[in-house]
Amino acid sequence: MGHHYDLEDDYEEALSPLRQCNNISSNLIDDLLLVLYKLHRQKRFSEPMPTIGMYIALASLCCLLAMVADIIHGMKYRKSWYPCKYFTLNAVSLTVIAVAVKLPMDLTNPMPGDIDQQTKLGSVAFMCIMMTFLLPSLATMNRKDLVTNIIALGLLVITLVVNICIQINTGLVSYSEDMRIKEDNMGGHKIKSMAIYSYANRITAITYVAMLLMLMMIYICSALMILKSKQDLESKYQAAHERALLVQQQAGQLTVENLKQRVINYGIMAGTGSPQLMTVCSATSSASAVICVSIYWLHYTKTVNYLGNESKHIAYDSDYKWSILVIYYIQYIGITLGAAVMLSRFLTPLTNMSSTEGIWKLIKFYEVESCWTHTLSDWKHNRLYSSSSPNFKIVFYKLQILGLTLLTLSQKAIVITCKAIRIIPVLISMFFLCYYACLFLLLELFGIQMPRQSEPTRNIHQYVLQLQDDMELPDEALYFIIKSVERSIQNAEKQQPSKLMKLLVNFRDFEGVKKFDSLLVQPSPGLDYPNCWSLPVVTLATIAVSLHKIQPNTLKNFLNEVTEGLVYVKLVEESLNNKDELVSVQKAAERLWLEVEVYNKWLGNYLQDPDFRVKTAIQIVEWFNEKATNMVTEVGSIGICACSMRRITETILLSYHTNIDELSQEELFTELSSMIADILAACLTNLPQVIVTKCHESAIEKREESVYAAATLLGKTSEIINTLKDRVPESLINNPGELPFIDKWRDHLTAPAP
Secondary structure (H helix, E strand, O other), rough: OOOHHHHHHHHHHHHHHHHHOOOOOOOOOHHHHHHHHHHHHHHOOOHHHHHHHHHHHHHHHHHHHHHHHHHHHHHHHHOOOOOOOOOOHHHHHHHHHHHHHHHHHHHOOOOOOOOHHHHHHHHHHHHHHHHHHHHHHHHHHOOHHHHHHHHHHHHHHHHHHHHHHHHHHHHHOOOOOHHHHHHHOOOOHHHHHHHHHHHHHHHHHHHHHHHHHHHHHHHHHHHHHHHHHHHHHHHHHHHHHHHHHHHHHOOOOOOOHHHHHHHHHHHHHHHHHOOOOOHHHOHHHHHHHHHHHHHHHHHHHHHHHHHHOOOOOOOOOOOOOOEEEEEHHHHHHHHHHHHHHHHHHHHHHHHOOOOHHHOOOOOOOOOOOOHHHHHHHHHOOOOOOOOOHHHHHHHHHHHHHHHHHHHHHHHHHHHHHHHHHHHHHHHHHHHHHHHHHHHHHHHHHHHOOOOOOOOHHHHHHHHHHOOOOOOOOHHHHHHHHHHHHHHHHHHHOOOOOOOHHHHHHHHHHHHHHHHHOOOOOOOOHHHHHHHOOOOHHHHHHHHHHHOOOOOOOHHHHHHHHHHHHHHHHHHHHHHHHHHHHHHHHHHHHHHHHHHHHOOEOOOOOOOOOOOHHHOOHHHHHHHHHHHHHHHOOOHHHHHHHHHHHHHHHHHHHHHHOOOOOOOOHHHHHHHHHHHHHHHHHHOOHHHHHHHHHOOOOOOHHHHHHHHHHHHHHHHHHHHHHHOOOOOOOOOHHHHHHHHHOOHHHHHHOOOOOO
């Protein structure tokens, strides 16, 4: 309050000369004092606005960087249609987008400067560009997420549209009246040009509103199509998968070469059956791309007109001050990049047409395929509302039929409109094709041979998935898919697990699988946990790490080797050992190894205890056995790890009971390393099956990612697979279903020879 009175005194002092004038009423001076005070308060309230502007710029930058990440990802995998991987429609992205488009949401802040107006309208254009960019990400969602995100986006778009309409009515999307008064003394020509510019801003805002509403209808229309089309793609994928299984059965053993061909086959199935590619090739996506490019052209034209205007008005004069420039340039870059991506996307549909019939079908835009209306048709024949009253049931069902019929007609109208718009990119694409064909013929006439890409063999085409039989993917597109998968394998081949390979040097024909847990050791009363691959490895490595006479560098290298081996063991267990009784054992092993590797402890006991300095190798084993025996009754992971340690230590004591005093720590370390290498080698014989499993991902949205993960795994482990391919015992080869389980291995290896 003190500040208020000081301010009032300052204004009173400034206006005191006016009070001395007899011809000025005191009421007018009081009103002027009140106006000055309100203006001062308004100025204070607007002080944080540049900071808010930078917050808007930061949100816009996040959207821009996500778009750039998707562009880089598309270039890396030779996907000119740029799938949405990092910038997708979800709760986080919608929140960031809502912040990025705050300027058009502001109903009260005047934006009198040229750049202010450009930035406000540019934010709406940026919103349209982002909506178009995000459209393929709808195909990555399940039904529930699709409905939720469409509703959330719809609320944001409707709010934005309503706010823009209000500002069109109030004049906030044009120069304000105070600007007109300020420029009044500069001549009528200036006022006229400002009026024209103001009118152009209103027309631009109305155009953007229409584009936003059209894009929202395209989103809803695409979502209804995606639900049905993904089912069709899934059925085609399952048929191709059956063919792939039949070919694999005929091929026999899973060698590295066989696995490479299998990964390529599934790469083609995942690439051509990508739900995002399906969405990009749809009529709605092509229409949204045309809308996007049109928006860019409109925004670019206004920007050029502004920059070329010699008699510029105030660049920025809003409360956001200098931050408006940062917002403008970031969003302008985003609009430009988005338009470039859309230009590439709307040329993509022609790459899916290698026949005259395919082009003719696009030109026949009045035909609407069943996938666009199938979901609405299903809803029409299902009762969406139940009531206890028979009369109400009839009324609601008739209303349901009427409403869904109108929606179906609207859906068809939107699809036909989009297909009509789609003719534009088709004509442009055909022009470029004719241009390149003429160029090719001209070069041929002069004897210049163009490099030709090798065509995929015809048996590859049986793995191509396509929604429409008359739109076949050309060989060039298949070539890029194959090369992308092959490149992933080749790049991974340069990243062989060298540390694990050093450990596998100690491999001795799986003897350690038979020796690590003797059948002579009796289970603890009432406790009998199944073995997984990782727990024996971790338990044996724990004993090895506690041997204090081993050189520290040797132990450090040993830890790194085991850690790298456990990475691949985990892949085998997650893919092939995912039974409930084994999952708890695997989690216990993972927690125990974290404790050993990071904290150098085993179930809370320090492995570098000073007491170990005076213990022999067997005394250390006995110490572990005693501790484990006391903890086997514990519940959870402690009991699981204790049971494993008790059995393994008793096995070691039984194995060396005759020369127990002569066993050195170096000899015990060598023996433990060999057993670990044997267990890891036996586990890693399952890598071919893991790769096959990764190729066939059940979720359609994750198939491409899973295939590339399989390609990377194949490249990294090709040397290991080649080393172990002929070492599996014959009894296990005849029982491939038992290969993923260590207890089955031990049973086969300890069974008497027939």
